[in-house]
Amino acid sequence: MKPPRFLLGAGLVFWGWQTGFLAIGVTLAVLLEAVHLVSTRLEFSDDDFTRIWTFCTLLVIVSAFYSFSTNGGPESFRGLFNDPNFRTQASAGHSSARTAVMLLRSLPMTLFPFVLAQVYSTREGISLTMVSLILRRRWNRAKRRGQPLPAPRLTHLGYPYLAICLFAASAHGGQDITFFWGTGILLIWALWPRRSPRFRWYTCLAWTIVGTAAGFGGQRGIIQLERFLEGYNPQWLSVAARRGSDPQQSQTDIGESSRLKLSARIVVRLETPDHHPPPTYLREASYRRYRSPIWSTGATREAFQTVTPDPEMGTSWDLQPGVRKAAAVNLACYLAPKGSLLPLPSGVSRLDNLAAFTLQNNSEGAVLANGPGLVIFDAHYGPGQTMDSPGTADDLEVPPKEMAALEEVIDELHLRDTDPAHPEAALRTIEQYFQRKFRYALGGAEGKKAAPAEETPLTRFLLRTHSGHCEYFATATVLLLRELKIPARYAVGFSVHEGAGSHYVVRQHDGHAWCLVWHEQGKYWEDYDTTPTSWMETDAPPTGWFQWLGDGWSRLVFEISRLRWGQSNLRQYLLWLLIPALGLLAFQIFYRGGIRRRRQPKSVAVPPPVWPGLDSEFFELARRLAAGGFPRLPGESAHAWLRRVGGNPILANRGIQWSELIRLHYQYRFDPRGLTPPDRQRLSEENRKCLAQLGDFAEN
Amino acid sequence: MIRPTLSTSAGTLGVSSRGGAAPPPPSQLAAREIYERIAANIGKVMQGQTGAVRRLLAALAGGGHVLLEDFPGTGKTTLAKALARSIDARFKRVQFTPDLLPSDILGVSIFNQRDQEFRFHEGPIFTNILLADEINRASPRTQSALLEAMGENQVSVEGERHQLAELFFVIATQNPVEFRGTYPLPEAQMDRFAMQFTLGYIPPEEEALLLTAQQHVHPLDSLRPCATLAEVVSLKQAVESVLVSAELKRYIVDLVGGTRKAAGVQLGASPRASLALMKSAQALSLFEGLDFVTPDQIQELAVPVIAHRVVMDPQARFSGASGRGVVEELLKKTPVPA
Numbered sequence A: 001m002k003p004p005r006f007l008l009g010a011g012l013v014f015w016g017w018q019t020g021f022l023a024i025g026v027t028l029a030v031l032l033e034a035v036h037l038v039s040t041r042l043e044f045s046d047d048d049f050t051r052i053w054t055f056c057t058l059l060v061i062v063s064a065f066y067s068f069s070t071n072g073g074p075e076s077f078r079g080l081f082n083d084p085n086f087r088t089q090a091s092a093g094h095s096s097a098r099t100a101v102m103l104l105r106s107l108p109m110t111l112f113p114f115v116l117a118q119v120y121s122t123r124e125g126i127s128l129t130m131v132s133l134i135l136r137r138r139w140n141r142a143k144r145r146g147q148p149l150p151a152p153r154l155t156h157l158g159y160p161y162l163a164i165c166l167f168a169a170s171a172h173g174g175q176d177i178t179f180f181w182g183t184g185i186l187l188i189w190a191l192w193p194r195r196s197p198r199f200r201w202y203t204c205l206a207w208t209i210v211g212t213a214a215g216f217g218g219q220r221g222i223i224q225l226e227r228f229l230e231g232y233n234p235q236w237l238s239v240a241a242r243r244g245s246d247p248q249q250s251q252t253d254i255g256e257s258s259r260l261k262l263s264a265r266i267v268v269r270l271e272t273p274d275h276h277p278p279p280t281y282l283r284e285a286s287y288r289r290y291r292s293p294i295w296s297t298g299a300t301r302e303a304f305q306t307v308t309p310d311p312e313m314g315t316s317w318d319l320q321p322g323v324r325k326a327a328a329v330n331l332a333c334y335l336a337p338k339g340s341l342l343p344l345p346s347g348v349s350r351l352d353n354l355a356a357f358t359l360q361n362n363s364e365g366a367v368l369a370n371g372p373g374l375v376i377f378d379a380h381y382g383p384g385q386t387m388d389s390p391g392t393a394d395d396l397e398v399p400p401k402e403m404a405a406l407e408e409v410i411d412e413l414h415l416r417d418t419d420p421a422h423p424e425a426a427l428r429t430i431e432q433y434f435q436r437k438f439r440y441a442l443g444g445a446e447g448k449k450a451a452p453a454e455e456t457p458l459t460r461f462l463l464r465t466h467s468g469h470c471e472y473f474a475t476a477t478v479l480l481l482r483e484l485k486i487p488a489r490y491a492v493g494f495s496v497h498e499g500a501g502s503h504y505v506v507r508q509h510d511g512h513a514w515c516l517v518w519h520e521q522g523k524y525w526e527d528y529d530t531t532p533t534s535w536m537e538t539d540a541p542p543t544g545w546f547q548w549l550g551d552g553w554s555r556l557v558f559e560i561s562r563l564r565w566g567q568s569n570l571r572q573y574l575l576w577l578l579i580p581a582l583g584l585l586a587f588q589i590f591y592r593g594g595i596r597r598r599r600q601p602k603s604v605a606v607p608p609p610v611w612p613g614l615d616s617e618f619f620e621l622a623r624r625l626a627a628g629g630f631p632r633l634p635g636e637s638a639h640a641w642l643r644r645v646g647g648n649p650i651l652a653n654r655g656i657q658w659s660e661l662i663r664l665h666y667q668y669r670f671d672p673r674g675l676t677p678p679d680r681q682r683l684s685e686e687n688r689k690c691l692a693q694l695g696d697f698a699e700n
Numbered sequence B: 001m002i003r004p005t006l007s008t009s010a011g012t013l014g015v016s017s018r019g020g021a022a023p024p025p026p027s028q029l030a031a032r033e034i035y036e037r038i039a040a041n042i043g044k045v046m047q048g049q050t051g052a053v054r055r056l057l058a059a060l061a062g063g064g065h066v067l068l069e070d071f072p073g074t075g076k077t078t079l080a081k082a083l084a085r086s087i088d089a090r091f092k093r094v095q096f097t098p099d100l101l102p103s104d105i106l107g108v109s110i111f112n113q114r115d116q117e118f119r120f121h122e123g124p125i126f127t128n129i130l131l132a133d134e135i136n137r138a139s140p141r142t143q144s145a146l147l148e149a150m151g152e153n154q155v156s157v158e159g160e161r162h163q164l165a166e167l168f169f170v171i172a173t174q175n176p177v178e179f180r181g182t183y184p185l186p187e188a189q190m191d192r193f194a195m196q197f198t199l200g201y202i203p204p205e206e207e208a209l210l211l212t213a214q215q216h217v218h219p220l221d222s223l224r225p226c227a228t229l230a231e232v233v234s235l236k237q238a239v240e241s242v243l244v245s246a247e248l249k250r251y252i253v254d255l256v257g258g259t260r261k262a263a264g265v266q267l268g269a270s271p272r273a274s275l276a277l278m279k280s281a282q283a284l285s286l287f288e289g290l291d292f293v294t295p296d297q298i299q300e301l302a303v304p305v306i307a308h309r310v311v312m313d314p315q316a317r318f319s320g321a322s323g324r325g326v327v328e329e330l331l332k333k334t335p336v337p338a
Ligand SMILES: Nc1ncnc2c1ncn2[C@@H]1O[C@H](COP(=O)(O)OP(=O)(O)O)[C@@H](O)[C@H]1O
Pocket: B045, B046, B047, B048, B049, B070, B071, B072, B073, B074, B075, B076, B077, B078, B079, B173, B202, B210, B214
């Protein structure tokens, strides 16, 4: 199966053009195609091919070391070993990837000698035993045991080499349209001679054009499909599906007949160093203004401000410049294509290793990140100062409609004289009040029918039902504190309570609402949660085996996203994968000789031939021809074989007279009467004559 | 066995593939001459079909029947007639039609008023060479009657058995099975035929020669017998004395057995196929002047002898697999003794 004329040359030129080695590509192409101008062919034996192959593998190894060193491999890996951090890791990963790409790109050059040898040789193909040590050993073992030898499968190197050229051409920077069309044309060219003879050439051409157009359209279509799927990300990849992640406002379920039940999907994963406990809350946003049933950032609608990354470390972001916090946690969460609010621990000061494109925050402590679909980063946090704006008069606003109920509760709790600068006692009282008198329930509207028309849901919750979900508790608490002139905000995010040791997960149904209370003396905001802790069990749907399955799936999606968004070190390992391959090659080259030497003295006794005539000298000639690249196929009779290879100019020019040899051999083998002693003698002589006529062909 | 050593003369015979040291016994030499005579005689009529003639005579000499399958007008009838005319033996031709009855081939017992007893009237099957033309146009019942008789070399009519002639050679022709108005031969009985092969369209140069040859008179009309019945019987006997080595018998069995394990095959070839392959390979060896079989004769005849006996899975057949493909693949895969 030889490729059509000039196809390989065209493939080489295309490779050179795409990868910027045009001069080299043209030169190699000319060398290869010049074969059509010269009539001389070289006679390479199996061993010659093995030697050339060894030379090519050496070239590959040398080019591997060259690419590694030119791409800063040694320095970056030294850096990685000395100080394994994110930056050195990234740099090592980059140089590994660049090394692999460069190695791939140079393959048409490094393998060229082997292909050139094949093209200029008399051979119809190369047996795989010449390039594979394992195959060769298996072959030799079978031969020693006298087992029937499998057919040497001959492969013309043309098509594999073309594939390597196209593959290498694909390793250039941007995949523009020329690559697609160039590859398409070369493939059509390559496959054209193989088309089915059942169809006329124009039918084939028409279908090829349709196929190519479909391929092109398909390529476009795939890009669109990918965009579409990315657009769907929020559905299954992102936390954005959950309510409350709108930085401007939060629509609560207050007043609804029941709260939306949320799923057990894992949305955030946490890892703490040294089995430290995780942060209790991960806040996404906080709000200042309540207009039932909506909490919003306030009338001012302050814009987000851009956070600039650390100039030295592009993935570090200071949220509270100059503030250092002791605790750290590693967080993994998904980002929607249009950006998502990061779930962050209270008092977060700095984010490290966050590969976001842009980061913005607002005065209510919401951090909006744009970036890859998955981010994994370290958050430094601790009690005390937060990045939120200080409490102001806006944080004291209470809707007039709710005031009456709030006043009633304040009277009931005897809190009227609370000093806003020292709210501790009041906070304790309010917390106990909610814990003792209130019940957590997902439904929030019992008794609605009996309610007076003007009664607000919050009033109903405070004065009559005493039962509701976290949004009721948080809203009521914020407004109660404000009524006491203590600045307070409504916060949404997640509660962290599932996990152990260093690993924790947050599910969608762990979404929570609580309060932020202004600490006047310390000038910071503090988390304050009055929802009875029973909410966690109530909100978590009953788990079963399917939850276990779901978590497995979630883990899988997470790992795939990690690979997809480059958050794992996969690329870095590319080079390490190359090392065993190179080792194997080195073994082939340096130890092969040793193996042969060791095995040779142990000549294993060949089992006695079952059939008569197996000692015929003809097999000597057969071995010579096979070694010279003309092996007999398994289903080919000796006669048919000699007729086939005898037509090859290399052998025909030598004028070998083997008709008498094959006749005697056939009689020796297949005439049950065998040969007479004089004829047996002649068989031997005829063989010697033929070997002499063969001359130096495949001699070693 | 005492073996004459005529080694020096062997090379001068000019038959490169013929056994050298021990030339075939005289009977085999004579038999080969008979073959060449018949082949040359048929060649006077049939243009460009030497391969088909070779195969046809190999089947005849090996004691098997032949089924020619090809499109109308490719010379099937002509080839059969040319063979029949070349041998001075009884020849009958039956044109198979949908209304043909089994008794039209085998014969009938008729009550004779005068003798007050049944008398068997032999059908056309009682002959030496039978041309069953367009066999797949007859009903399966009639086809079966012929195939039964071919298998057993005898005919049973109303409990009475009638032996067929010692030289009984059926040469059947059929149009490709897809043709309209044909009944495919029963698959299980296909192996009554030792060989099935096609003639194919001949090259244009040969076809032009054919036009010239038949411009005025059909050469078939002037064809004269060139061999006697006794000579053909001796040819058959000479074939039986051609030697086959144990290794090649094993090769034949491997090839035929391979069809039973091949993918997509519902029913592989039977030992009857192995026998037919061996006998026809013996005949071919004799034609080539050899007194023993070599792998080349076996390979040449494997497809015409085996392929038509292989019954493919409907599914495999639908996806384009055929008995021919199976045998060709086996020929490539099965290691041949060298
Ligand atoms: N190879 C051939 N050599 C000589 N004549 C041929 C050949 N092929 C076809 N013919 C001629 O073509 C005509 C049709 O042949 P025929 O044997 O009746 O075809 P079939 O039986 O296959 O339908 C006959 O006149 C025959 O002589």
